[in-house]
Amino acid sequence: MQKRITIKDLARMANVTAATVSMVLNGKNSISEATRKKILALAELHQYVPNISARGLVKARTNSIGIIMPDLVEPFNAAVLRAISTSVMPTGYRLLLYDVFASANWEKTLYHRISSEGRVDGIIHKALEMTECDLKRLETLQLPMVVFENELSWVDCVAVDNEEGAYLATQYLLSKGHKQIGLIGCDMASQVIAARVTGAKRALREADLPFEVQHYFSTKSFTANAGMAAADYFHGLPNQPTALFVIAGDYVACGVLARLRKLDYEIPRDFAVIGFDGLELSSFLYPQLTTVQQPLDKMADAAIELLLQRIEERDKPTEIRKFKTSLIIRESA
Amino acid sequence: MQKRITIKDLARMANVTAATVSMVLNGKNSISEATRKKILALAELHQYVPNISARGLVKARTNSIGIIMPDLVEPFNAAVLRAISTSVMPTGYRLLLYDVFASANWEKTLYHRISSEGRVDGIIHKALEMTECDLKRLETLQLPMVVFENELSWVDCVAVDNEEGAYLATQYLLSKGHKQIGLIGCDMASQVIAARVTGAKRALREADLPFEVQHYFSTKSFTANAGMAAADYFHGLPNQPTALFVIAGDYVACGVLARLRKLDYEIPRDFAVIGFDGLELSSFLYPQLTTVQQPLDKMADAAIELLLQRIEERDKPTEIRKFKTSLIIRESA
DNA sequence: CGCGGTTGCGCAACCGACTGCGTACTGCGA
DNA sequence: TCGCAGTACGCAGTCGGTTGCGCAACCGCG
Numbered sequence: 001m002q003k004r005i006t007i008k009d010l011a012r013m014a015n016v017t018a019a020t021v022s023m024v025l026n027g028k029n030s031i032s033e034a035t036r037k038k039i040l041a042l043a044e045l046h047q048y049v050p051n052i053s054a055r056g057l058v059k060a061r062t063n064s065i066g067i068i069m070p071d072l073v074e075p076f077n078a079a080v081l082r083a084i085s086t087s088v089m090p091t092g093y094r095l096l097l098y099d100v101f102a103s104a105n106w107e108k109t110l111y112h113r114i115s116s117e118g119r120v121d122g123i124i125h126k127a128l129e130m131t132e133c134d135l136k137r138l139e140t141l142q143l144p145m146v147v148f149e150n151e152l153s154w155v156d157c158v159a160v161d162n163e164e165g166a167y168l169a170t171q172y173l174l175s176k177g178h179k180q181i182g183l184i185g186c187d188m189a190s191q192v193i194a195a196r197v198t199g200a201k202r203a204l205r206e207a208d209l210p211f212e213v214q215h216y217f218s219t220k221s222f223t224a225n226a227g228m229a230a231a232d233y234f235h236g237l238p239n240q241p242t243a244l245f246v247i248a249g250d251y252v253a254c255g256v257l258a259r260l261r262k263l264d265y266e267i268p269r270d271f272a273v274i275g276f277d278g279l280e281l282s283s284f285l286y287p288q289l290t291t292v293q294q295p296l297d298k299m300a301d302a303a304i305e306l307l308l309q310r311i312e313e314r315d316k317p318t319e320i321r322k323f324k325t326s327l328i329i330r331e332s333a
Numbered sequence: 334m335q336k337r338i339t340i341k342d343l344a345r346m347a348n349v350t351a352a353t354v355s356m357v358l359n360g361k362n363s364i365s366e367a368t369r370k371k372i373l374a375l376a377e378l379h380q381y382v383p384n385i386s387a388r389g390l391v392k393a394r395t396n397s398i399g400i401i402m403p404d405l406v407e408p409f410n411a412a413v414l415r416a417i418s419t420s421v422m423p424t425g426y427r428l429l430l431y432d433v434f435a436s437a438n439w440e441k442t443l444y445h446r447i448s449s450e451g452r453v454d455g456i457i458h459k460a461l462e463m464t465e466c467d468l469k470r471l472e473t474l475q476l477p478m479v480v481f482e483n484e485l486s487w488v489d490c491v492a493v494d495n496e497e498g499a500y501l502a503t504q505y506l507l508s509k510g511h512k513q514i515g516l517i518g519c520d521m522a523s524q525v526i527a528a529r530v531t532g533a534k535r536a537l538r539e540a541d542l543p544f545e546v547q548h549y550f551s552t553k554s555f556t557a558n559a560g561m562a563a564a565d566y567f568h569g570l571p572n573q574p575t576a577l578f579v580i581a582g583d584y585v586a587c588g589v590l591a592r593l594r595k596l597d598y599e600i601p602r603d604f605a606v607i608g609f610d611g612l613e614l615s616s617f618l619y620p621q622l623t624t625v626q627q628p629l630d631k632m633a634d635a636a637i638e639l640l641l642q643r644i645e646e647r648d649k650p651t652e653i654r655k656f657k658t659s660l661i662i663r664e665s666a
Numbered sequence: 667c668g669c670g671g672t673t674g675c676g677c678a679a680c681c682g683a684c685t686g687c688g689t690a691c692t693g694c695g696a
Numbered sequence: 697t698c699g700c701a702g703t704a705c706g707c708a709g710t711c712g713g714t715t716g717c718g719c720a721a722c723c724g725c726g
Contacts, residue, residue: 007684019705022684047449052395054683057710058710102418115337283557355713368674670723674722675720686709688706693702
């Protein structure tokens with residue numbers, strides 16, 4: 001493997017100094033057309049590519065951004081990652097994956113490491129499960145950052161209108177004649193889940209219907225497995241609701257569906273089921289899942305846009321971009 | 334935003350030079366126990382993390398590896414990514430995501446870009462769909478590389494024994510009394526699919542059963558949508574098989590299952606169905622999917638091990654690590 | 667007391683690219 | 697022909713680490 005060609009090599013070949021080559025390559029003016037052409041030609045000829053580390057060292061820029069991600073096996077997370085990476089690619093930045101799932105054992109220092117390693121110019125933070133303590137750590141992250149899904153006041157955020165989304169979905173169930181609606185939430189991601197619960201309850205209240213406490217079940221995680229437990233819960237309930245709104249998301253709903261059918265319920269006859277997320281997966285379940293779709297592509301674009309802006313201008317006022325959800329009506333409700 | 338702490342800061346605080354600090358941190362000998370302890374303590378206290386660019390500059394290493402990935406919305410890909418990232422994290426390397434899906438429009442130059450950008454020390458290549466042309470381009474990639482899933486002679490590979498896996502699954506179906514087995518393959522990933530077909534046919538042959546051409550259906554992609562088309566195909570067939578082996582994978586099988594039930598077939602009564610992959614998802618379908626599991630975690634470990642070895646020693650002989658699959662017996666067959 | 671060998675650490679030269687400042691050269695007008 | 701403005705480029709330092717070389721202090725031993 002031959003040594004990579006450096007800026008000095010180019011300089012030597014062009015009979016100038018490295019400084020001159022650097023200026024040409026960075027489009028500075030005050031370089032004669034002749035030398036400019038010569039250098040550009042040489043660079044092209046030898047396929048010169050500047051060394052990332054060297055440039056990063058002096059410019060304090062790496063042209064890559066990090067993304068903090070929970071378990072990728074949950075399809076929603078994978079979908080978010082795809083959306084983000086699709087938005088990032090055209091910008092020339094690259095994506096560095098910080099997998100919280102993979103770093104479970106040293107998570108405590110993850111934030112600090114990320115910021116001090118100096119590998120990234122900014123962070124997209126998609127990890128719903130935030131405790132007080134996490135938030136504290138986040139603040140120590142002196143890096144441009146955009147939070148995905150949550151809404152915090154002191155940092156740029158991208159989110160959907162969870163309350164509105166849940167409200168509309170619940171209204172839809174009501175319009176179908178359901179009067180008893182079970183809610184399947186999650187212990188994690190309190191903020192997001194709480195907003196959805198609020199929306200659902202608002203719809204019930206406006207229809208003058210009560211919400212019974214035992215019709216709320218909170219799963220311990222966002223897995224399909226948790227959905228099975230939820231289905232079991234409602235199966236064992238004396239006064240069963242006629243509809244289930246799985247505000248914990250489509251993947252949980254996937255488990256709910258499978259378990260309910262296992263228990264010989266017919267969907268949507270015995271239970272109407274609505275999910276939340278609008279994953280591709282949801283249309284390949286049986287029955288096809290009615291769900292509240294999040295516009296992930298738009299959200300990802302917004303997240304990247306916000307992040308790049310903040311990288312340019314670190315102390316502009318923080319911003320929250322909120323997107324509307326849309327109800328996808330399919331078979332399950 | 335306060336400045337990050339550098340090696341020089343540590344040196345000043347410890348009354349030594351940066352060189353000494355560097356040696357301590359890199360575990361070189363010939364440093365007295367006293368100063369070593371003092372420096373280590375200071376580093377710990379101030380949470381010192383070396384600047385990656387600076388280190389990369391002198392060592393000609395970036396300490397990150399790239400991963401070339403197809404569409405993350407296919408759960409198998411997401412599962413692979415999680416496995417890889419879990420294996421990478423403890424090594425201190427970081428993962429740079431090159432999303433083929435996201436770079437669809439400039440895919441042609443992707444390989445060249447990756448190698449010339451110089452951001453990574455090596456590449457994990459997980460992109461089943463390889464044409465002659467892709468292979469050519471791969472060879473131009475003068476970077477340490479490990480190919481995931483495919484088997485190539487001139488590069489390190491990690492794969493499963495597809496033939497054996499398919500053979501055993503088919504035997505299982507035969508043992509359940511099925512004599513007509515439909516195979517659902519895929520146009521892409523010819524090598525992998527071909528091996529599985531071979532395995533399935535071998536099992537049939539050994540049982541003295543013929544394989545009928547119209548019992549093979551090839552999907553156009555690895556999506557659940559493609560699975561629905563496959564289900565339609567077998568639905569319309571005059572002489573239907575009694576079992577379907579979805580060698581194209583669990584996600585395709587997910588679509589197959591949904592569509593078959595939609596067409597009022599009962600699984601496994603009317604069709605026994607077996608998948609391939611062993612995704613988490615497969616146990617949350619209805620009925621729970623019997624499937625051939627790939628040991629992704631082990632495979633990921635092997636891939637990283639091979640890659641790091643090759644980064645150290647670029648011209649050692651290439652190696653292929655092949656893993657055994659295991660049949661997970663659940664309800665669908 | 668002097669010698670050779672070890673240990674512990676500083677000095678300074680890098681790695682490759684960028685940049686502020688200084689200077690040589692150019693051409694033009696007087 | 698001289699002076700001046702402006703252009704074109706070199707010099708040297710910087711970023712944060714790593715590393716080879718060498719010096720000094722210490723050791724035990726004769």
